[in-house]
Amino acid sequence: MKKIYLSSPTIHGEERQFVNEAFEKNWIAPVGFNIDNFEKEIAEYINATSPSEFFPIALDSGTASLHLAYKLAGIKKGTPVFVSDSTYCATVFPITYEGGVPIFIDSERDSWNMDPAALELAFERHPEVKHVSVVHLFGTAAKMDEITEICDRHGAVLIEDAAEALGSFYHGRHCGTFGKYNVISFNGNKIITSSSGGMLLTPDKESHDLAMKYATQSREPVIWFEHHDIGYNYRLSNVCAGIGRGQLLHLEEHRQAKKHIYETYRAGFADLPVTMNPVPEGCDPNYWLSCMLIDRGAGVLPMTVLDAMKEKANAEGRPIWKPMSLQKVYEGSKLVTVEDYPVGYDLFDRGLCLPSDIKMTEEDLSLIIGAVRSCFGKKSVTIH
């Protein structure tokens, strides 16, 4: 039986043309026309729905982009940062690279993202904090109206981890345009990929140029190697940027395919004691990953569903991201929540990510839905 992946690259054809051009012109380096054009094309896409202009810089990963975002935002040794607790490690690790101290903020149920009420409480407890990093998990926007208002009121710099949210919108505005510094990822599992890659969206030419300096070993503008700051080798390769350019042409098609997967699951699970990941008011998500939450008391564990999908459909799922405050590496860190039991912990206890690969056929989806239904003692259904 073929393997069904959680979310693997879907390549078309244009990617190869851009990559071939890089080969033909011998631009096999972390400089070149594909990088310049990829940045321009992303800028066009992002700025089209943003009230202010962003200056993108293409880097070799979303993690590197977050690292430079935190550096530009002024995070240093001992700087406390309010950050989403329910997230992938890369939202938080680069805070630690700089010696910053994450203070985790719980999720809310409408979006599974940072809870504005918990953020407000965090500012009451720690009014000295001046940095907030918010993630849009699984392509669903956090409550950015409330979060930006709270940050503005407390004079805090907002950093947006939109790694999973290219093609997601909040009240018509693209995710990754609310913060001062924002990040997109083009990792192989994302809605579009450059194999590995990321984009840092900076608010002005000055911060763009500073990010460029950091990303190219902090070289001073003289002919010899002169360095006044520590630097990094973070630029995207011209070959990878070619892949990203080809993929960007298919972003809308990928969004529609992801949405179809989500809706098919929702219909297939309509009579089960489960809910899908929420689509909150005002959010137009990219449906990057379809997720499922099992009702309390249903008597079925996420691992049982994951095992059934693997056994019966050779399909890959994954538990919901384990909250960072539960990770051993952050043992002893603070978590701010307004609940008796944190929402993020509950989502981790009861939730799972479903196979969301856009190369799945209708038969693949039926097989997976049948496997999930069997865990709840239900027969397969015809969806279409």
Ligand SMILES: Cc1ncc(COP(=O)(O)O)c(C=O)c1O
């Ligand atoms: C929420 C989130 N932040 C950051 C990253 C890091 O991106 P990258 O893998 O491109 O370094 C990822 C994905 O991998 C992610 O899902």
